[in-house]
Amino acid sequence: SLDMWSLGCMFAGMIFRKEPFFHGHDNYDQLVKIAKVLGTDELFDYLDKYNLELDPHFDGLLGRHMRKPWSKFINAENQHLVSPEAIDLLDRLLRYDHQERPSPVEAMQHPYFAPVREGSN
Template sequence: MHRDIKPHNIAIDPDNNKLRIIDWGLAEFYHPNIDYNVRVASRHFKAPELLVNMRYYDYSLDMWAFGCVLAGMIFRIHPFFHGCDNIDQLIKICKVLGTDTLREYTQKYNITLDSNLTASIGKYPVKPFSKYITSNNADLANPLALDILSKVLVFDHQQRLSAKEALQHPYFDPVRHTKPTRYNSLTDTSEWVD
């Protein structure tokens, strides 16, 4: 488990059309039924299981972080979930995924939320990813992009796509079926949102 996937830990090699994940300082080998430290990952990419202090997590937390990075790229909102602390981060996630799905998740895994946290979260309906499509990102927010996001940005870590499953998703078909071209950062027109 890398445990700190975020844009700053992804290096691009434009000459060879390669991405590399860097900074393995928080990485840990995964062993089932081991409790791990929840004080890992950068807040804006922190998986819900870390935010609710679930210590028996697995590599699916990296898939959550991948989903956060991808959502930021697709919707041109950086970071996609922008909480000012861990409680606010969970609230930002609930504003998209809904509080009912959080409650279902915590009940399924017998997670007891701190009473202050429960009071802070409030009640939010699910907000479909399609609601984030604007004229500025419609070229990137196609149905396949929304589909893969809906399969990695889910509360239940056991329901998230694995890395292998994500790579097999049709969203990546264009990469598989085209000749690589050199990336040119001078032609990148994305807007970064603070």
């Protein structure tokens, strides 16, 4: 599931032409950057589900953020790389909860990869 998160980060960087997609200066800043995109409510739901606690250092850093729609990252330079299938795959890969991310086999069955599967027949 960690590799699928990494794939999601790379995929976001590729389709939105923003690499790295989450560019934090340190571990604390990295989580803040992620939370500004994926939202803090979802982060706190994840922490509650697994009885995890954030480092107290985050108390003054994290704030509250709504989840940003992926469409906010689409612009004239990257719109040709973004499809509904790409957005759906990205949304499944970049989930806080590792159990909600697809396995590699499940990801390869995603409609985004249909042209690859059809081309190999």
